[in-house]
Each structure stands twice: as C-alpha cells, then as structure tokens.
Amino acid sequence: MTRRMTPLELMTKLISFPTVSRDTNLPLVDWVEGYLNDHGISAHRYYHPEEPKAALYAHVGPEVEGAIVLSGHTDVVPVDGQPWDTDPFVVTEKDGKYFGRGTCDMKGFDALALWALVEAHYARVKTPLQLALSFDEEIGCLGAPPMIKAMQGVVPKGGPVIVGEPSMMKAVTGHKGGQGFDTHVVGFEVHSSLLPQGVSAILEGAKIIDFANQRNAENMAAEPSTLAAMFDPPFTTWHVGQVHGGTAHNITAKDCHFAMDFRAVPGDDLVALKEGYLAHVAEIEKGMKAIHPETRVEIETRFDVPPLKPEEDGEAEGLARAITGDNGTHVVSYGTEAGQFQAAGYSAVVCGPGDIAQAHQPNEFITVAQFEAGHAFMRDLVARLA
Numbered sequence: 001m002t003r004r005m006t007p008l009e010l011m012t013k014l015i016s017f018p019t020v021s022r023d024t025n026l027p028l029v030d031w032v033e034g035y036l037n038d039h040g041i042s043a044h045r046y047y048h049p050e051e052p053k054a055a056l057y058a059h060v061g062p063e064v065e066g067a068i069v070l071s072g073h074t075d076v077v078p079v080d081g082q083p084w085d086t087d088p089f090v091v092t093e094k095d096g097k098y099f100g101r102g103t104c105d106m107k108g109f110d111a112l113a114l115w116a117l118v119e120a121h122y123a124r125v126k127t128p129l130q131l132a133l134s135f136d137e138e139i140g141c142l143g144a145p146p147m148i149k150a151m152q153g154v155v156p157k158g159g160p161v162i163v164g165e166p167s168m169m170k171a172v173t174g175h176k177g178g179q180g181f182d183t184h185v186v187g188f189e190v191h192s193s194l195l196p197q198g199v200s201a202i203l204e205g206a207k208i209i210d211f212a213n214q215r216n217a218e219n220m221a222a223e224p225s226t227l228a229a230m231f232d233p234p235f236t237t238w239h240v241g242q243v244h245g246g247t248a249h250n251i252t253a254k255d256c257h258f259a260m261d262f263r264a265v266p267g268d269d270l271v272a273l274k275e276g277y278l279a280h281v282a283e284i285e286k287g288m289k290a291i292h293p294e295t296r297v298e299i300e301t302r303f304d305v306p307p308l309k310p311e312e313d314g315e316a317e318g319l320a321r322a323i324t325g326d327n328g329t330h331v332v333s334y335g336t337e338a339g340q341f342q343a344a345g346y347s348a349v350v351c352g353p354g355d356i357a358q359a360h361q362p363n364e365f366i367t368v369a370q371f372e373a374g375h376a377f378m379r380d381l382v383a384r385l386a
C-alpha cells in the first residue's frame with residue numbers, strides 16, 4: 001500500500017511546483033491525481049479552454065449529496081523582483097515558521113485538504129468529503145466558476161464549502177465582491193496648440209476616472225446599511241490602480257489605458273454598479289464623438305467576483321464554528337472563491353490557517369502553530385464525518 005504522506009510532506013511537495021498563475025499547473029495536478037489514485041481515490045479535471053491548466057476535484061465516501069467541500073486554489077503569485085532569503089519553492093522551516101511561496105496562500109491549506117481526503121477515504125466516512133482545487137484565482141478568481149459548473153453531475157452536489165484562504169482559522173462569513181474594467185480611451189492626435197481640433201484620450205480619460213472620486217465621496221457620505229457597516233471601509237470603493245497614455249507633452253494623446261475597479265459591499269447590486277460606470281463612459285464618449293466620430297472608449301471586464309453574503313444560520317459557518325470554537329464576527333474586504341460557491345447555491349465560509357498579511361509577500365510563511373491548527377481542524381472534521 002502506498003504510504004500516506006504527512007501534511008508537511010504534502011505541502012512541501014505542492015510548493016515544489018512553481019504554479020505561478022501565468023504558468024501551467026498541470027505537473028501539480030498530475031501529481032495530486034496520481035497520489036489520490038495510489039490511494040484508490042479517483043479524481044476529475046476541468047481543463048482551461050486555452051491554456052495548459054486544470055482544476056481538480058474528487059469525492060470520497062458514499063455517493064450521496066451533501067459532502068463537505070474543501071476548496072483551495074493551486075496558483076500562486078509571482079516571486080519576480082521580491083527579495084527572498086530562501087528558495088521560494090522549497091519549504092524551509094526556521095524560527096517556528098515554514099517559509100515558501102504558497103505556504104500561507106494557500107498550498108498549506110491545499111495540503112491539509114488533500115491529507116483529509118485520504119484520511120476520510122480510509123476512515124470510510126458516512127458523510128462524504130470533496131476536494132476542489134482551482135486555477136487562476138490570483139488573477140481575478142477566474143478558475144472557480146467553470147470548475148463549479150463542471151462538478152455538477154460528475155460528483156454528487158456538495159453541501160457546505162470551506163474555502164481555506166488564510167483567516168487564522170477564524171470563520172469569515174462575509175467579504176466584498178468586485179469587478180474590474182480595462183478601459184481604453186481612443187482619442188485623436190493633433191499638436192496641442194490646436195487643442196480644440198483634437199480629442200485628448202488623457203483629458204477624456206481623466207473625466208472618466210473622476211467617476212471614482214465622485215462615487216467614493218458619495219458612498220463615504222452615505223449612511224451604511226447594517227450589512228455594509230460590518231466592513232472596513234463600510235462602503236463600496238472605486239479605484240484606478242494604473243494609467244498609461246500619451247506620447248509627448250505637445251500632442252493630444254491618441255490612447256489612454258487604465259483599469260477601473262470597484263470593491264462592493266454585499267447588498268450592493270454589482271450589475272447596477274457596472275451599468276453606472278458604463279453610463280458615465282457613454283456620456284463622455286458622446287462628447288468625444290461630437291468632435292471626432294472615430295474616437296471611442298473600449299471596455300473589457302477583467303474580473304467579476306461576487307461578494308460573500310453572511311448567511312442566516314449558514315451550514316458552512318456552523319461547521320467551521322463547531323470545529324474551531326470561534327464565535328466572533330469576521331468579514332474581510334478581499335474577494336475569494338467563497339462568494340462564487342455561494343452564488344452557485346452552496347453554503348460557504350472562509351476558514352483557513354495563516355495570516356493574509358503574509359500572502360503575496362517575499363519570505364511568505366505560515367507559522368508551524370497555524371499549520372498545526374489547520375491539521376487539528378482536519379482531524380476533527382474527518383472524525384465528525386466518520
């Protein structure tokens with residue numbers, strides 16, 4: 001019989017695959033599938049339609065609905081330009097911490113979930129357990145929705161979902177959602193001394209960008225809803241993180257590119273927020289076209305992540321609280337795949353080892369204590385399912 005690896009051995013193995021989002025994750029998926037197969041567990045894949053990437057999911061226990069779903073992502077953020085003291089793809093233990101890219105976000109949890117799946121299999125659990133490992137989470141939570149769709153009908157519908165993003169093992173029941181829009185303003189070039197005859201993509205872009213200032217001021221001044229009041233800040237924020245445009249100081253810019261994003265509190269209508277932005281853009285575009293009909297604004301949605309709304313007596317929340325003993329109220333302002341599972345009809349909670357403060361950092365780590373806490377969580381979970 002194949003030896004069962006410890007959570008630390010599993011994490012070490014998973015981190016040895018440099019699955020930065022822009023690169024393939026197939027070697028990792030191959031290895032995980034092989035490991036599960038060695039233990040008599042079959043796994044399923046959902047392939048990215050164009051890139052060499054796959055999500056992997058598996059089910060153990062009776063073939064019935066209501067499995068606990070352990071959800072993680074396989075991709076990690078790049079290490080380029082970061083000053084690491086150790087090899088980011090080799091787990092190194094020092095001062096009570098495991099260093100390595102993904103220890104915290106979130107191959108530590110992936111390893112624990114993989115461990116739990118194999119244990120649950122051998123324990124012949126009465127309630128089934130599922131593992132769901134996505135790709136492309138770090139570039140806008142793009143991989144989970146098609147994976148969730150692919151799971152339907154292939155494995156029995158799961159029940160409560162635990163998304164193991166680093167939360168210090170607290171039960172996080174709400175997070176903001178968001179959308180991002182790549183915006184390309186196409187102007188008309190003239191010498192800037194002839195300004196009225198041209199259309200400066202930068203000056204028009206500035207009017208579009210000012211939408212963020214207007215909305216932020218409005219939202220900040222408004223009375224937050226009870227739901228929104230749980231968040232910091234307690235309102236939807238709009239932001240532009242990058243702008244590129246223009247060729248010379250004396251030419252009205254032909255092009256201006258920027259990324260307009262919002263982070264929405266649960267309860268705000270994401271569709272209405274997007275439509276508000278598009279209406280503002282249309283208004284500006286009208287003025288541009290009046291000068292030069294060929295000028296325009298092109299918009300592409302870069303990401304679209306639904307918020308996680310705190311559930312009334314949520315099943316996932318109840319399970320996480322029962323195991324961790326955590327009864328506090330926790331919401332976060334970053335997006336996760338939990339909102340996507342919830343949008344697909346699952347009960348979902350975020351609960352995983354490690355501190356989000358260490359995610360994406362050089363010398364990313366998870367403390368040995370947090371990793372152990374995650375292990376204890378999985379032991380308890382498997383015992384409950386048995």
Ligand SMILES: [Zn+2]
Binds near residue numbers: 073105137165
């Ligand atoms: Zn993550």
